[in-house]
Amino acid sequence: MSSQKLNLLGWTCPVPLQNYPTIVMGHGAGGKMMADLIQHLFAAAFDNDLLAQMGDATALDLPPGQAAFTTDSFVVSPLFFPGGDIGELAVNGTVNDLAMRAARPLVLSAGFILEEGLPMETLGRIAASMAAACKKVGVKIATGDTKVVQKGHGDGVYINTSGIGVIPKGVSVTPDRGRPGDALLVSGSIGDHGIAIMSVREGLTFQTEIQSDTAPLNGLVDAMLDVTKDIHCLRDATRGGLAAVLNELALASKVGIEFDEKKVPIRAEVNAACEMLGLDPFYVANEGKLVAIVPPEHAEAILAAMRAHPQGRDAALIGELVAEHPGLVTSRTSIGGKRVVDLPAGELLPRIC
Secondary structure, three states, X not given: OOOOOOEOOOOEOOHHHHOOOEOOHHHHOOOHHHHHHHHHHHHHHOOOOOHHHOOOOOOOOOOOOEEEEEEEEEOOOOOEEOOEEHHHHHHHHHHHHHHOOOOEEEEEEEEEEEEOOOEHHHHHHHHHHHHHHHHHHOOEEEEEEEEEEOOOOOOOEEEEEEXXXXXXXXXXXXXXXXXXXXXXXXXXXXXXXXXXXXXXXXXXXXXXXOOOOOOOOHHHHHHHHHHOOOOOEEEEOOOOHHHXXXXXXXHHHOOEEEEEHXXXXXXXXXXXXXXXXXXXXXXXXXOOOEEEEEOHHHHHHHHHHHHOOHHHOOOEEEEEEEOOOOOOEEEEOOOOOEEEOOOOOOOOOOOXX
16 A cells, blocks of 8 residues: 555554654644645545545536535534444534435535544544445545644544535425425434433443434435425434424424324334433434425325335334414324423433534
């Protein structure tokens, strides 16, 4: 292997990086050390023709159509957790934000805030994970930025990713398109990501390890669009979980939403962990699940397409939109009663993404 290339898997790196096993302030100072970090770690991991331009901005050729643009920042703690890590999460999270507008992701940017003292091997693992996630989706990291803060002023690494995608012609997926009578679908079991993070923090162990559901959802959305372009709303149920997303959609569309709690897929171990921690699973974050609002005449066909896709095997039809109580979400409980499912009052699970 060339001395200019970085083997992230075996961590056989060029001398300039071997000389500094941890991040130091010089790696963000704009000089030779920063150039070495960019050339031998980031450029080697994310190698592609767009990033190779290495200018202050990257020139892009975009396909015709309406562009979608999004940005997100990731501060999850711990950096590595069952089923994923901050690097994979940063790619999937931004890809999914694009997918929720039915946009096909094209390029990402990546901004790193590194804390002095971060092991270079840790950063290499994160970069390798991001590169693998990009390859899986088929997107390129086209540009980036690196800053270093003093020890004690960060938490290892924070990542910001922005993304650009193109919305297919004839598709309009927005939060305000829900109509009374529309069907409410969820793509799979909820609460996995938040409980995976909390299980690590609290030292909880289960017979079956709870893993994060972090995953790209653009392929699942494409499968749904193959059934019909007439999908009204899509949202990924991240912070605040299913409850927060449903409330946001009810308010945006000025409709009521009703769902049956027994129809919402929840893993037994996640349910047990929520009971131990005093959490409501409907408020626990996900990183690989979406909520869809679709016309009732297409609901069964879309549900079948979701269940045929790896990211939608456990998809379920859980409720509907109603004209009554606009802006309010209610659920039918397991004992047959009804309750209001409101927005969460505070941050239930900090630092989960």
